[in-house]
Amino acid sequence: MSETQPAFKLIRAARVIDGTGSPALERGAVLLEGDRIRAVGSEESIAAPEGAPVEEFNYENKTVIPGLVDCHVHLIGMGDGRAGDELTTLPDEVLTLQAARNARTHLFSGVTTVRDCGAKNQTTFRLRQAMEMGITPGPRMVLAGRPVAIVGGHLSYFGVQATGPDECRAAVRQLIKEGADYIKITATGGSTRTSFALRPSFTVEELKAICDEVHKFGKHAAAHCASSQGMSNVLEAGIDTIIHAVHREPDGTSKFRPEIAERIARQGVFVNATLGGGRNRVVTLEKKMQAEGLSEQEQEELDQMRRAHQQRLDDFAKMRELGVQMAAGSDSAWGKYKMGGFQHETDSHVAGGMTPMEAIVAATADSARSCWVQDSVGTLEAGKQADLVVVDGDPSQDIGALWDVADVFLAGDRVDRGNFV
Numbered sequence: 001m002s003e004t005q006p007a008f009k010l011i012r013a014a015r016v017i018d019g020t021g022s023p024a025l026e027r028g029a030v031l032l033e034g035d036r037i038r039a040v041g042s043e044e045s046i047a048a049p050e051g052a053p054v055e056e057f058n059y060e061n062k063t064v065i066p067g068l069v070d071c072h073v074h075l076i077g078m079g080d081g082r083a084g085d086e087l088t089t090l091p092d093e094v095l096t097l098q099a100a101r102n103a104r105t106h107l108f109s110g111v112t113t114v115r116d117c118g119a120k121n122q123t124t125f126r127l128r129q130a131m132e133m134g135i136t137p138g139p140r141m142v143l144a145g146r147p148v149a150i151v152g153g154h155l156s157y158f159g160v161q162a163t164g165p166d167e168c169r170a171a172v173r174q175l176i177k178e179g180a181d182y183i184k185i186t187a188t189g190g191s192t193r194t195s196f197a198l199r200p201s202f203t204v205e206e207l208k209a210i211c212d213e214v215h216k217f218g219k220h221a222a223a224h225c226a227s228s229q230g231m232s233n234v235l236e237a238g239i240d241t242i243i244h245a246v247h248r249e250p251d252g253t254s255k256f257r258p259e260i261a262e263r264i265a266r267q268g269v270f271v272n273a274t275l276g277g278g279r280n281r282v283v284t285l286e287k288k289m290q291a292e293g294l295s296e297q298e299q300e301e302l303d304q305m306r307r308a309h310q311q312r313l314d315d316f317a318k319m320r321e322l323g324v325q326m327a328a329g330s331d332s333a334w335g336k337y338k339m340g341g342f343q344h345e346t347d348s349h350v351a352g353g354m355t356p357m358e359a360i361v362a363a364t365a366d367s368a369r370s371c372w373v374q375d376s377v378g379t380l381e382a383g384k385q386a387d388l389v390v391v392d393g394d395p396s397q398d399i400g401a402l403w404d405v406a407d408v409f410l411a412g413d414r415v416d417r418g419n420f421v
């Protein structure tokens with residue numbers, strides 16, 4: 001016999017952090033009605049309507065925060081170190097199954113919204129179809145489908161290579177027809193073997209055509225930039241998010257260009273710095289060093305990774321000093337960075353100078369703003385989707401508490417995470 005679920009859920013916790021940057025509310029409560037947040041406030045001030053059935057949750061010594069928003073994932077990635085050039089040789093069916101596994105893992109780790117920054121063919125669109133049918137669980141998804149690349153450019157093997165403003169506009173229209181929520185551009189080369197990471201890819205004229213076309217549809221664009229000229233070009237074209245934001249010259253030298261950072265801030269463009277992958281690698285190698293020691297080659301890799309990660313942290317701090325807004329995005333499961341570890345990005349933001357509360361905002365409200373979904377998710381406010389995470393301890397004091405997820409609520413439902421730890 002099935003009984004109807006109570007429409008209301010009352011969640012009480014030692015503290016509630018709403019994601020806006022306001023101080024943690026001690027002994028707070030959140031009232032959910034169906035898939036929405038009905039009210040947020042102190043324990044005494046929040047109650048279900050008189051006589052209404054209500055399911056209660058009491059979390060001692062725990063904190064309720066908004067569901068995390070990871071503005072940069074690659075759902076089809078394996079995170080086992082294989083290059084994208086190899087990943088793309090796998091059949092679409094295998095990649096779609098991997099995407100389903102990654103979506104589930106990320107949800108269980110506390111991420112309730114992701115922006116996918118590029119997949120092969122129709123794989124992520126098919127995953128969304130399966131999720132809407134209830135076949136497999138996962139976070140809310142903001143999808144690019146295939147990234148827009150030049151011939152031989154970064155991620156061009158995923159299926160779109162465009163030349164000239166007309167083909168660029170056509171690519172945008174085709175992706176939106178297939179269900180893209182935004183457009184991902186690779187504005188410089190990257191790890192793709194036939195691309196040039198230190199050089200721009202599209203011309204400014206082509207980038208303008210892409211940005212203009214996507215804005216015409218009321219949607220946004222995010223651009224991969226592995227070197228400085230790419231950032232200048234996309235800023236000229238009217239981009240909404242800059243990904244990676246690596247301050248590097250065509251000869252490979254690192255050089256922070258304050259005029260670029262100032263322009264990013266002036267135009268209100270978000271930066272997704274993707275620091276978590278480097279931190280993940282450093283932490284993994286340091287653990288191995290302590291447990292069993294490192295080979296000479298691994299020690300070299302660790303030294304090199306530490307230097308590179310520190311450089312990125314320094315540039316991150318300089319950009320923030322000049323007023324750049326940061327949105328947290330992991331870039332997992334690219335390279336060796338498996339999904340389920342978005343918290344490496346929030347840890348890195350604190351290592352780069354943010355307070356823990358600023359890092360929480362960058363991983364919730366600001367990340368949602370950068371994905372253009374702030375009207376429905378990113379903060380705990382009446383009327384928004386009931387996406388919440390419960391963590392042990394107080395992440396506004398110690399950002400590491402975000403790793404200790406006790407429960408996840410998606411659209412008002414407590415997610416059954418099985419024996420996930």
Ligand SMILES: [Zn+2]
Pocket residue numbers: 072073074117331334
């Ligand atoms: Zn990426």
